[in-house]
Amino acid sequence: MDQQWWKSAVVYQIYPRSFADADGDGVGDLRGIINHLDHVHALGADVVWLSPVYRSPMDDNGYDISDYNDVDPSFGTLADLDELIAGLHARGMKLVMDLVVNHTSDEHAWFTASRDKASDKRDWYIWRPARPGHEPGTPGAEPTNWSSFFGGPAWEFDEASGEYYLHLFSRKQPDLNWENPDVREAVYSMMRWWVERGVDGFRMDVINLISKTYPLTDGAVEPGQQLSFELAKVTDGPRLIEFLEEMNAAVGLREKALFTVGEMVEVDVERARAYTSEKHPRLNMVFTFEHMGLDMQPGFDKFVLKPLHLPDLKKNLASWQEGLAEEGWNSLYWDNHDQPRAVSRFGDDSPRHRVASAKTLATVLHLHRGTPYVYQGEELGMTNAGFTSIDQYRDIEALNYYQGALAAGASEQAVLAGMAFKTRDNGRTPMCWSDAPGAGFTTGTPWIEINANAAEINAASQVDDPSSVFAHYQRLIELRHTNEVVREGRFDLLLPEHERLWVFTRTWGDERLLVIANMSSFVVGVPMGDLPDLEHARLILTNLPGDADDVQTLEPWESRVYAL
CATH class of the missing domain: 3.90.400.10 (Oligo-1,6-glucosidase; Domain 2)
Structure with a gap:
């Protein structure tokens, strides 16, 4: 097996609670996932990352695990999970399990x-x-x-x-106390058990918190606050690399070419390079959060918003491209179960521009160097939920924030506005399969409300439509599978200060691609003098119909990929 097969792979994340409900109890389950594997396969994804299905009291929707070696009855049985693994493998796909061991x-x-x-x-x-x-x-x-x-x-x-x-x-x-070797061996034993069952890798939840800096002491308190949010003492502790290398050896992660991605709070490029270097047996890649904090006021919580400045977003992702170009590997994502919907956050989810902006966001992300992640519904251009009442929320983070913010004197209107834009529940509303009652997700009462626009935005209306968001994702994934320049090519950002255009090239040997994207809801003129010569360029992907030879202006949310 290619030891670095994951470099050409595309990962599809499934949040089981919200993907598909086969038994009508309103909660997604493993049988529902099995019934929809052909959808993920048709998209072209190589890997399914399954958020936790272990036994759990569900205080944090499964990220509070009471038994690592069993499936929670709300999702099904171990036999169902075995069938899911077999179904993926029969389709040439792999399964990555969530590893929650902090x-x-x-x-x-x-x-x-x-x-x-x-x-x-x-x-x-x-x-x-x-x-x-x-x-x-x-x-x-x-x-x-x-x-x-x-x-x-x-x-x-x-x-x-x-x-x-x-x-x-x-x-x-x-x-857990990772300083105790018995804890570590219990974790490694559990991981080996899952690998023997057929699991192909692990997404490691907040893995850089497992090593703390001892002794545990008070931290500085911000003005007006009573408690210290002491990240420096709980992230990237002095034994983290030791623990990761020990895990590799104990489980055989690299030896067995297993997929590993670490969710890492506050990770920067330098540390990510150390964790993902091919010289050391640690991780294949990490999730960075830096670009997810660019629409948040500095020093505030994530629900206190600020307008996103496109040059900041471009430069941040470019810094990761450059920082991990020679050593290490990037993960590429807009959406996941902890983030709001990308088309509502970084695009324009109005009826006029939603489809085009969802496609352009996908184009920009998938043409970067790294392993792309598609979160369920992202391939349909699903939007934020649009919740207006606290009664609609289910996420413990959101509910705690609401209570704390109101107790501190914030206005309910302002709190709900911030939550509506950024809460994790936006990504956790049910997958919309059709315009049927329950959006094809359930025949019962869903555990959280279904998006009000499910009749317009659903899988059934898109899978056979060549102009759909789904079809555009298929083309992007095929482009990655068939073009080495997409997988391995050097990344160069152009026009870094432009406030509406995102332009970059990918170069691999004699092959070169140019990506031009209008990231706004306005017609934008293109400064041709600052771009490579397009005289002999060939348009290989676009998200809007039009004159392929005219690149003087781009329509709102228009994107193009040229082979130079």
Whole structure:
């Protein structure tokens, strides 16, 4: 097997809860995924990344795992998962499982045992006594002043043992103590079990949090705040590389050519290069978050918005292209289960421009160098949900934020406006398969509301339409599969300061591609003098019909790819 097969692959992410419901209970399941594998195969994807289907109390929609070696009954059975793996392999596709091992559920047997101070698993989690001079369980007695990612203190008092445990996310998601070698071996054993079952790799959830910087001490508090969001002490700790290399050796990740991508909070280009270098057995690629913070006010939470400046977005992605050009590898994404819909965020989701902008966003992303990720519904141009009431939300992050922001004096109107644009629930509304009741997702009551525009934006209306968003994704994926310049070519950004055009070239030997994209809802003139000579260029992909020889102006959200 090609040890770097993932360089030419395209990954399709499935959020099982929202993909397809086969039994009518309103929650997506493995049987629903099996029933729709031909859709993913027809798209051209090589890999399915499956968000967690393990046993879970569902405090954080499955990212709080109570049993790593079983499937939650809401999704089906292990036999269903085996059938899914077989169905993918029969189609020449692979399965990547979500690996959530920074934390477990507080209902995991490991944590249940850990609550007993006399247990041999006490040290499997991060326990600390109350702050000296404070009564355990009272405000301010927490071991440090840290906040969790979901708001509130990062420490929870456990009356049974009289100490606090660390939870960087929900209080029902206690952090594992990776300093304990028994914890690490238990994780590696679980990973080997899944590989033996046929899994082809892992997407590693917040994997750069597994190594903390000890001792755990208070952090600086921002003016007007009570808690410290102390990223420096919980990300990229001193043993992270050691742990990743140990995992590789213990599981055989590189030896077996398994797919590995690490979700890494606050990762930068330099560290990503170290983690993804082919010289060392660590990871194939990482997810960067930098471009996802460009529409957020500096120093504020993600729901406090600012207009996106296109040159900032272009330069950020270009910096990753250049930084990982000689060593390392990029992951390419707009959408996932933690992000709002790209066409609503970076494009124009109005009826007039939605289709064109969804196609152009796809063109720009897929013509970068790296492994592209398509999130369910992205290939249809699905939009944000447009929620207007807190009752419509299901995400614990959003619900906690709403309560905290209102308690701090923010106006409900402003809070809901920010949430409507950026909440994770935007990416978690059900996949729209048809214009039937329930959007073809369910015959029952969906666990979260279906998009109001499902009758217009659905798979059935697009899969046989050569002008659809779906068809454009098919062409982009085929282009990657058949053109080495798309996979391996050097990336060069042109017109970096232009506020509406995104222009770049890809070069591999004698082959050269030029990508020109109008990232606005206005007609834009193209400064031909700043572009390569197009006299002998051949147009190989466009998202709008028109005169292939006329590139003096681009229509709103028009994009073109030329072979020079």
